[in-house]
Amino acid sequence: MNRRTIAKPVTIRGTGLFTDTPASATIEPAAPGLGIGFIHNSTLVHADIELLARSPIPVFADQPARHTCLALGGAIATTTEHILAALVGLGISDAIITLGETGELPIGDGSAKLFTDAITATGITQLGGDLAPITLTSPIAVRDGSASIIARPADKASYTYNFEPAKGSPLAPQVAAWDASQGAFQREIAPARTFSMHAEATRMQNLGLFTSFTEADLLVLDTAGDPIGNGFRFVNEPARHKLLDLVGDLALVGAPVLASINATGSGHALNHRLAKELRCLRAE
Numbered sequence: 001m002n003r004r005t006i007a008k009p010v011t012i013r014g015t016g017l018f019t020d021t022p023a024s025a026t027i028e029p030a031a032p033g034l035g036i037g038f039i040h041n042s043t044l045v046h047a048d049i050e051l052l053a054r055s056p057i058p059v060f061a062d063q064p065a066r067h068t069c070l071a072l073g074g075a076i077a078t079t080t081e082h083i084l085a086a087l088v089g090l091g092i093s094d095a096i097i098t099l100g101e102t103g104e105l106p107i108g109d110g111s112a113k114l115f116t117d118a119i120t121a122t123g124i125t126q127l128g129g130d131l132a133p134i135t136l137t138s139p140i141a142v143r144d145g146s147a148s149i150i151a152r153p154a155d156k157a158s159y160t161y162n163f164e165p166a167k168g169s170p171l172a173p174q175v176a177a178w179d180a181s182q183g184a185f186q187r188e189i190a191p192a193r194t195f196s197m198h199a200e201a202t203r204m205q206n207l208g209l210f211t212s213f214t215e216a217d218l219l220v221l222d223t224a225g226d227p228i229g230n231g232f233r234f235v236n237e238p239a240r241h242k243l244l245d246l247v248g249d250l251a252l253v254g255a256p257v258l259a260s261i262n263a264t265g266s267g268h269a270l271n272h273r274l275a276k277e278l279r280c281l282r283a284e
Contacts, residue, residue, distance in 0.1 A: 001131045001256045003093045005029045007123030012114055014106030017079055018057045018067065020212050023107075024100040025083060027119065032094055032127040035254055036087060039098040043075035047084060049252035049275040056103075059207050065268035068249055076103035081268070085248030086115035088256075089185030092124060093131045110193035110218045112244055116186050133256040134281050140259075142273040147265035149246075149274045154260040156180060161246060163239035164265040169197075170225030176239035178247070189247070191233050192240035195219040198228060246271050253278045 009028040016023035030037070036047035045051060053071035056078060060066050068081040077097075083105050087095060089112070099105070108114035136153040146164065157180040165171040178189050196204075201220045204210050210218075215229040219237070222228050234240055246263055249271035257278055263271075 001091070001093065001133060003032045003127035003129050003131050004091050004124050005032075005094045005127055006092060006119055007125045010118045010122045012106055012108075012118050014108055014114070015212050016102055016104030017107035017110075017213075018055070018060070018209065019078070019102040019104045020209060021102055021104075022100065023102060023104050025105050026098040027083075027115075027122075028096045028098065029125065030094040030096045032129045034094050034096070036084065036092075036094070036251065037096050038070065038075075038077035038080070038103075039096060040075040040077060040103040043073055044096075045070050045072045045075050045077050046254075047077075047080065047252055048254055049272065049279045052252065052272055057209070059209070065272060068252070068268055068272070070252075078102070078104040079107065080105060081245050081248035082107075082112040083115045083248075084251035085244045086112040086119060086190060088247050088251045089182060089190060090116060090119055090124065091182050092119070094127060107194075107218075110195070111241070112190040112248075116190040120186065131255055133258045134253060134278055135258050136281070140274070140277050142270055142277065144266075144270050144273075147267070147270055149261065149263040149266050149270055151257065151259040151261045151274065151278070154258060157256060157258055158260050159243055159247060160260075160262045161239050161243035161266075162262070162264040163236070163242055170223060171221070171238060172225075174236040174239040176236050176243045178243060185247075188234075189240055189244050192237050192244055193219045193233070194241055194245075195221060195238055197221050198223070242266075250275050250278070253282060255282055
């Protein structure tokens with residue numbers, strides 16, 4: 001993979017989903033070899049699975065991962081998965097993202113579209129040197145109950161996500177796939193939004209979270225599985241967003257992975273486990 005960076009700085013502003021306060025991210029060009037890094041409190045936090053941290057949101061601190069957070073000393077980078085997916089999806093290997101006071105990324109509409117739109121409007125620059133991919137000689141699998149992710153050796157990267165709704169969910173099983181091409185990511189994956197059921201969103205608001213958001217801002221589904229005050233962008237938007245999260249979480253490996261990756265019912269916690277397994281291969 002040829003190393004690439006953003007052509008010139010661009011700032012994205014909005015609100016942090018979990019901090020529920022103003023958030024900003026300035027994406028800047030980086031020298032070849034730096035990789036992806038976040039700056040918070042004047043500290044560089046590399047996008048590395050070894051810097052994975054618990055959620056700084058107290059209600060989530062002892063729960064399975066609800067978003068992807070990094071930390072180094074007193075610096076944090078919170079809810080990084082969407083911007084990381086955007087960078088991987090657009091083939092950017094090196095960039096610096098300077099975060100606002102809270103260390104959380106803007107959530108936008110819950111997709112990666114605000115990041116892919118900003119990056120493509122600014123442009124992408126080729127850098128010198130190549131980034132060696134991670135290759136597999138045998139399959140790697142991580143499992144948690146009925147959820148699984150299997151990475152199999154392949155000549156090029158591909159991703160498939162099999163969405164298996166919880167028992168009693170009004171949503172039907174659905175599948176999303178991405179062939180690792182940049183155009184397809186921007187068109188077919190980046191616009192897919194995070195989603196929640198109305199009961200869950202109400203519970204979160206009762207805990208003091210998401211109070212700045214309405215159903216028109218983020219995708220909230222009723223008991224029939226239909227968006228409230230909104231509409232699906234794709235018939236399989238939930239599966240596409242889960243795939244988006246998978247791509248963003250696996251960016252913490254720090255190199256492209258030449259594998260066929262097939263996930264079933266996985267979330268951030270299982271994504272992180274696979275990233276750790278793949279990171280070990282890179283270190284060998």
